[in-house]
Amino acid sequence: MNKPVNDSEEFVYQICHKSFLSLWSYANPRGKNFKELCDILIVCEPDIIIISVKDIKLTDSGNIEVDWQRWLRKAIEGSVDQIYGAEKRIKSTSHVIRSDGIQGLPFPSLDVQRIHRIAIALGGDDKVPIQFGDFGKGFVHVFDKISFEIILQELDTITDFVQYLLDKENLYNSGKQTAFEGSEEDLLGYYLQNGRSFPENFDVIIVGSDIWSEIVKKPEYKRKKEADKESYAWDKLIEIISQDVLSNDLEFGSTLEKSELVLRTMARESRFMRRMLGKYFSEFMDLAAQEKTESRVLISQQLNTVYVFLVKPHGEDRQHRIAELGGRCFIMRGLQQNYKTVIGIATERYQPGQGFSFDLTYLHQESWTSENQKQLEYVQKEFGWFESPQQKSVHEDEYPAN
Structure with a gap:
């Protein structure tokens, strides 16, 4: 069966299934020796989205720095390792293998495929500063529960979502500074306000904490x-x-x-x-x-x-x-x-x-x-x-x- 194995993966899979639709969405696909390749996989040529989900409870030892580092190591670094491993396997595999062993869609050929890496870090209770970027083998987008749900509800097609990922990667690969006062959804709001783009001529982008909440109140947004x-x-x-x-x-x-x-x-x-x-x-x-x-x-x-x-x-x-x-x-x-x-x-x-x-x-x-x-x-x-x-x-x- 092409079904997630736990509640956290089910939550992410249902959002992906609604946005990317059933033909291109796979829960717990298989890799080498029938081991799990990743938690969620989206394959819609030329794009491949590799998603790893970790639900790690934030501990309270009395030392917030230690708690944060422990959570980041388990929730994000664990996902990054799984994503990089899945990407390596995909590049040497012809087709998706579903969780039930049935062959799925072919992977796009190496000369056209675009791989997008996403880690979903749950359990941080919106208290831990989320880290994202290149962890050594390619850019990894990291979302918490709130930001992932908002972004996939707003950019709920493969084309709209992937374009945001690409534009965001280009922004950070440009070396320009971005200061966060808000969250990922506020960055999305900034992106939408600027005609689905990030400005090129700037020294520092300051992402405010209320951009998204203000956008959804606007009459033109409601009409859309x-x-x-x-x-x-x-x-x-x-x-x-x-x-x-x-x-x-x-x-x-x-x-x-x-x-x-x-x-x-x-x-x-x-x-x-x-x-x-x-x-x-x-x-x-x-x-x-x-x-x-x-x-x-x-x-x-x-x-x-x-x-x-x-x-x-x-x-x-x-x-x-x-x-x-x-x-x-x-x-x-x-x-x-x-x-x-x-x-x-x-x-x-x-x-x-x-x-x-x-x-x-x-x-x-x-x-x-x-x-x-x-x-x-x-x-x-x-x-x-x-x-x-x-x-x-x-x-x-x-x-x-x-």
């Missing part, structure tokens, strides 16, 4: 969180299809790796982009249920990807549905030549009490030839797909105005 609710329709779509993939319920030869390529692209959309994708996908499914449309195209400029959605009546032959989905994806690759990747998702028209299935298509084509254009024109004429598509451009602010 309200608007983001629509984005979770996208998460739900990914999760529903992922469960079919993990239970091997997709038909017609879909493998874990082929299906994951489609879902990984969807999962690498930021929260802001998911807001628009989720909104217009939900709108499309409502219209399809009323038999007012059967196909819609959504374009993600963030990932330079075109999404083609197709809904057909219950009982329609799956092979025909897959063929139509592939044909529509091919046409859109030709009609939108600035976008080289097209993802297709087909399902049934929603009917209360009826089940549903999914078919997936992934098309990536670097160039578009004259022969491709002839094929496109033939298919369009033969089947009428996207002959006169209605186009609509929308604008949305991450922090909506009143």
Whole structure:
């Protein structure tokens, strides 16, 4: 079973599972000789997040310096050793091995993989100054319970979270000074206030103790969180299809790796982009249920990807549905030549009490030839797909105005 072994790991795993979704989240994966590799592992190419969790009770010997050092040694240094060991093993391993011994996703190749190291130090009761940085074999981010929960609730996609980690590493590797009056969540607040970046021209950054608490009170922040609710329709779509993939319920030869390529692209959309994708996908499914449309195209400029959605009546032959989905994806690759990747998702028209299935298509084509254009024109004429598509451009602010 892919389940954590104790309450502390369960706490961290549930947060990771919600943010990074089930297909890419592993609890207690196995390493050499079936020993535990690390506590939590996230693999979403090109990123690998190695997480070690330590829950060490802060003792009270009467000497606070001694107590702090003892806690730091057990809670942080122990995690750092596990993380570095896991990283070394990963670099010589082809696939994730789940806690139940079943093979999971392949690790990204060495030439593209980006490894992020995270230690979660619990039990310090927010009394011990947290240390982070390069402990000898690469930068390790260290979070306590409060900061980890806040950051993963705010940056709850692989893209948003990893970008914060990278920007934070760059900040500290630059050698610039940062003075902490507050906590990690205040650094996150400073980052968000500056347009998801850290300023380059400065001598010292002073991170105040009330930055985060002030941000969450702002009306524009509350409007953003309200608007983001629509984005979770996208998460739900990914999760529903992922469960079919993990239970091997997709038909017609879909493998874990082929299906994951489609879902990984969807999962690498930021929260802001998911807001628009989720909104217009939900709108499309409502219209399809009323038999007012059967196909819609959504374009993600963030990932330079075109999404083609197709809904057909219950009982329609799956092979025909897959063929139509592939044909529509091919046409859109030709009609939108600035976008080289097209993802297709087909399902049934929603009917209360009826089940549903999914078919997936992934098309990536670097160039578009004259022969491709002839094929496109033939298919369009033969089947009428996207002959006169209605186009609509929308604008949305991450922090909506009143």
